[in-house]
Amino acid sequence: MKALLFYCTLLCLLWGCGTRKSETNKPISATKAMKEIRVDEQQGMVDYREDLQKFIITYHQKETIDGQITCIPAQNEMIPRDLQKPGIRVVFSGLLTEDPTLPPPRMGGEQVLLLKELDSMHLYNKN
DSSP: OHHHHHHHHHHHHHHTTTOEEOTTSOEEOTTSOOOEEEEEEEEEEEEEETTTTEEEEEEEOTTOSSOEEEEEESSGGGSOGGGOOTTOEEEEEEEEEOOTTSOOOSSTTEEEEEEEEEEEEEEOOOO
């Protein structure tokens, strides 16, 4: 019996028992640093989240039908005052990160990320 327990424990250690799987089915550790995503010249739209009392930026996730990224700024002041208008289209660059303190997605296909750094943001111009 002790030998069986030993082998089960050994197999668990070798095959990563106790780790959870991400959506991509790759094991991730509970101590792993949060994933960061750099966006450069990303087209998006400004909106206002009443529940958070913050202006946010949303954009369509490439190569998906309904994937949407919702970027919640770390501080309200990050989004320039002249661009704090729900529905306007913008282009922005910055650093996004996962944050377990953010609210859950409100719909299928949505991913909620923290806008950790905003390097630039301006009105979208089709020309």
